[in-house]
Amino acid sequence: MYKEFIDPILMKMNSEVWHTRAREALHLAETTPLTLKLLEQFGDAHHRLHDARLNVEVGGVRFDNPVIVGAGWDKAGRAVKGLYTLGFSGVEVGTVVEHPQEGNPAPRQFMLAPGVTLNRLGFNSPGMEAVARNLQRYRGSGIPVGISLGKNREVAAQDAPQAHAVVAEKLYDAAAYFAINVSSPNTPGLRALQDKGPLTDIVQAVNAAMEKRGGKKPLFVKIAPELSEEAVNDVIEVVLEHGLTGIIAANTTINQEIKAKYGERWRNEAGGVSGDDAEYRRMATEKVAYVYRQTQGKLAIMGVGGVKDAKTALEKIRAGAAIVQVVTGIRGEGTALPGRINREIVSYMEKEGIKYIDELIGVDCDKKLSHL
Numbered sequence: 001m002y003k004e005f006i007d008p009i010l011m012k013m014n015s016e017v018w019h020t021r022a023r024e025a026l027h028l029a030e031t032t033p034l035t036l037k038l039l040e041q042f043g044d045a046h047h048r049l050h051d052a053r054l055n056v057e058v059g060g061v062r063f064d065n066p067v068i069v070g071a072g073w074d075k076a077g078r079a080v081k082g083l084y085t086l087g088f089s090g091v092e093v094g095t096v097v098e099h100p101q102e103g104n105p106a107p108r109q110f111m112l113a114p115g116v117t118l119n120r121l122g123f124n125s126p127g128m129e130a131v132a133r134n135l136q137r138y139r140g141s142g143i144p145v146g147i148s149l150g151k152n153r154e155v156a157a158q159d160a161p162q163a164h165a166v167v168a169e170k171l172y173d174a175a176a177y178f179a180i181n182v183s184s185p186n187t188p189g190l191r192a193l194q195d196k197g198p199l200t201d202i203v204q205a206v207n208a209a210m211e212k213r214g215g216k217k218p219l220f221v222k223i224a225p226e227l228s229e230e231a232v233n234d235v236i237e238v239v240l241e242h243g244l245t246g247i248i249a250a251n252t253t254i255n256q257e258i259k260a261k262y263g264e265r266w267r268n269e270a271g272g273v274s275g276d277d278a279e280y281r282r283m284a285t286e287k288v289a290y291v292y293r294q295t296q297g298k299l300a301i302m303g304v305g306g307v308k309d310a311k312t313a314l315e316k317i318r319a320g321a322a323i324v325q326v327v328t329g330i331r332g333e334g335t336a337l338p339g340r341i342n343r344e345i346v347s348y349m350e351k352e353g354i355k356y357i358d359e360l361i362g363v364d365c366d367k368k369l370s371h372l
């Protein structure tokens, strides 16, 4: 029903406007038990949550199931409980920056095709103080909230470590884990911070900020799908050397050939493509498999990029991801998505005689991906 009736209408709407309305509707639905119950029905999630076969632990954080919301869907932390009620086992909030920031001029989020998005939002964020206030309401809820850390646009590269650290310090209590996002294509110069030197400085500053708050939360680095193997090796080295938890692969792609598949006019449009593009999905999954192989499964990996059903979720898990994240698929597939993915994963496990989901992590890390 969603794909036949609702998605065609949404395709005609401004993508960002729809997105904001959907988030605010979820925000409102969080406020009463009745609307939360309705959300549970919408999400078709009641089957999934109490199934121990789907439980995963990442960096000491327990997730009910392996499907969480990736960064960008709830940048301000306003719909965490709503998303959880739909069947996601956690939400990565953000990217959060220190000071409120508008982001790039609109329009800046486009549907290229059903299930495929191009965005150049550029870290629109109400800033860390507002996000901290928003997240207060989820305290004690037990919902794992990841915080994606970023820097304001005008912050110079040499000040990036401090810019990430202040956000980590401010949101320490709200975070189940942190992710350093140096892979967005929409803040000029940001991706250069994935290089070994600048990344080390950021990691050290964030680690120090966490220690200042009395402890350490799991910390991830999120990488771009275009990184060369050499560059990924550098990130892995930093992650291992500084005792981080793992890697999130991958952010949106700036690949012009992928953009141009949806019409020549998109080729030179600034922004990153995400969602249901087989080539993009493969790039992201290959990064997951590469990190898993290189580290022999020692690092926790979150797989993101083109997950839209159980098949694409399992592909990421089998490549090496302990958790998959979804952003564009929520728009493409509707609110029943997490419930459906989890139900179908359980059916698959029953058919294959698999007792716990983590038995599947990395089993296909050596497999060549050919389904373009």
Ligand SMILES: Cc1cc2nc3c(=O)[nH]c(=O)nc-3n(C[C@H](O)[C@H](O)[C@H](O)COP(=O)(O)O)c2cc1C
Pocket (backbone or CB within 6 Å): 070, 071, 072, 073, 075, 094, 095, 109, 117, 119, 121, 123, 148, 181, 184, 222, 250, 251, 252, 273, 274, 275, 276, 304, 305, 306, 307, 325, 326, 327, 328, 329
């Ligand atoms: C509208 C939109 C906003 C995004 N904002 C962020 C962000 O703020 N930080 C981040 O790390 N990734 C951001 N992303 C990237 C997603 O987290 C994810 O890496 C990418 O979209 C691939 O997943 P998907 O195919 O499920 O969308 C954004 C993606 C979209 C579509």
